[in-house]
Amino acid sequence: MVARAILVVLAFPIFHFMLQLITILNRCHRFPGFVYQQAGFSFDHKSIEIAVRPRKGSAAVCSRCHQSAPGYDQLPERRFEFIPFWGFLVFLLYSMRRVDCRRCEAVVVEQVPWGDGKRTLTNAYMLFLARWARRLSWKETAEAFHTSWEKVFDAVEHVVTFGLAHRTLGQIDAIGVDEIQYAKGHKYLTLVYQIDLDVTRLLWVGKERTIESFQGFFTTIGDEVASKIVFVCSDMWEPYLKVIREKCSEALHILDRFHIVAKMNKALDEIRAGESRRMAMDGRTPVLKKSRWLLLKREENLKTEQRFRLRDLLRYNLRTVRAYLLKEAFQQLWDYNSATWAGKFLDEWCRQVMRSRIEPMKKIARSLRQHRELILNYFRAQKLLSSGVVEGLNNKAKLTMRKSYGFRTFRCLELALYHSLGKLPEPESTHDFF
Ligand SMILES: [Zn+2]
Numbered sequence: 001m002v003a004r005a006i007l008v009v010l011a012f013p014i015f016h017f018m019l020q021l022i023t024i025l026n027r028c029h030r031f032p033g034f035v036y037q038q039a040g041f042s043f044d045h046k047s048i049e050i051a052v053r054p055r056k057g058s059a060a061v062c063s064r065c066h067q068s069a070p071g072y073d074q075l076p077e078r079r080f081e082f083i084p085f086w087g088f089l090v091f092l093l094y095s096m097r098r099v100d101c102r103r104c105e106a107v108v109v110e111q112v113p114w115g116d117g118k119r120t121l122t123n124a125y126m127l128f129l130a131r132w133a134r135r136l137s138w139k140e141t142a143e144a145f146h147t148s149w150e151k152v153f154d155a156v157e158h159v160v161t162f163g164l165a166h167r168t169l170g171q172i173d174a175i176g177v178d179e180i181q182y183a184k185g186h187k188y189l190t191l192v193y194q195i196d197l198d199v200t201r202l203l204w205v206g207k208e209r210t211i212e213s214f215q216g217f218f219t220t221i222g223d224e225v226a227s228k229i230v231f232v233c234s235d236m237w238e239p240y241l242k243v244i245r246e247k248c249s250e251a252l253h254i255l256d257r258f259h260i261v262a263k264m265n266k267a268l269d270e271i272r273a274g275e276s277r278r279m280a281m282d283g284r285t286p287v288l289k290k291s292r293w294l295l296l297k298r299e300e301n302l303k304t305e306q307r308f309r310l311r312d313l314l315r316y317n318l319r320t321v322r323a324y325l326l327k328e329a330f331q332q333l334w335d336y337n338s339a340t341w342a343g344k345f346l347d348e349w350c351r352q353v354m355r356s357r358i359e360p361m362k363k364i365a366r367s368l369r370q371h372r373e374l375i376l377n378y379f380r381a382q383k384l385l386s387s388g389v390v391e392g393l394n395n396k397a398k399l400t401m402r403k404s405y406g407f408r409t410f411r412c413l414e415l416a417l418y419h420s421l422g423k424l425p426e427p428e429s430t431h432d433f434f
Helices: 002-028 123-135 138-144 149-166 211-227 238-247 257-281 292-296 304-313 319-335 339-354 359-370 372-380 389-403 410-421
Strands: 034-041 047-054 071-085 088-101 106-109 174-183 187-195 200-207 231-234 252-255
Touching: 002 034, 002 047, 047 071, 071 123, 123 138, 123 149, 123 410, 138 149, 149 410, 174 238, 174 389, 187 211, 187 389, 187 410, 200 211, 200 389, 200 410, 211 238, 231 238, 238 252, 252 257, 252 372, 257 292, 257 319, 257 359, 257 389, 292 304, 319 339, 319 359, 339 359, 339 372, 359 372, 389 410
Parallel strands: 047 088, 174 231, 231 252
Antiparallel strands: 034 047, 071 088, 088 106, 174 187, 187 200
16 A cells, blocks of 8 residues: 555656646647647657547548548557657657548548658658758758658658748749759759849759750749749850740840859969979979969958968969969959940950960950850849859858768759758748747
8 A cells, every 4th residue: 555655656747747748739739630648658768659639529631632531440550750858759649540531532541730641750840850950961960869861851851842832933033043063973953043132042953954954944933934034144054055045035144253253263273283283293393382272262362471472473474373363354354334344354354365375264265255245244234133142052052062961862952952042931830849
């Protein structure tokens, strides 16, 4: 008798706690038609299990037509993983009913509001994981919440799929198209951003950087939305130019400043590497050693010590130095306000470069001449487009790719990019769980 009394006293706090848990769940994760019946620890005491049952008299809903339907039978109990709590995994236990749906003329499993029937995670937990997966890498998210990478993937996929199905495209004034390399061996993605003054977001991710892949974007948004686009920003990649000519013939097409600068930096880098190698072979003083960032960064971004080293380097009569000076001179272009004067400057710069006998720079000059009008469109549109937006988005995209390192399949990257840059609507939730 005494022993029993002690047991009751010892068991009471746990029992009380479990009751509180149900009260909390009813506050934050309540669904009409269902009740939390009881909560308890699992056999191994590692997780908390909460039994759920249908509220008496409430009919099951057919998962195909979303209407209530008469019951047919009940399936064995399933475990739906909920948000972990104080170091315990939490599961909702529920036996799904099947309905005999006359509308669907079939026996169909019921629809439950906390999950989608196919996945083992509850919607609330998926949204919770997906939100963390935007801040941490997917691997870190899985580790932090003692779950698997696959479940984090599932969670992000669920949230992104919902977001894409429920987003509103509305009117799009300006788009920027950009390519990004995601694996060795020339594997590229095509990214299309909306770059309106008030909305910047990733609209679309396509495999490869071909005409077909970019056309996929226009198929997605439809002719109506496409015909109203006023500005298109891109680089000089010919397949993009072709699609833009075709699909947005009315829009002002602008070659993005950031892409031109990037191209020039790449050429300069190539010249420096080649010359540095030749100097080493000839046994000359390796003055170009460790000069890469001195030459690629804008001078105003260099530290004082680096600035001295750059000045020092510029005294040498090297191809690299001449190319650097040409690149620096080119920067003036962006200060012009009028397209006419910018055009005059551009022509003069190209003339100088063509006399320079530095082939990678000449290649750029030829390409700039060829795209002269598109470059000058930058000045024609200047005040109406926030410059540097595509560059900023490109940097964010690269950061996202680095975070998903190790899982560089197209599907993973596609999801990760939409998730972090798409500004997609999220599934509704009964409560903000963090
Ligand atoms: Zn039905």
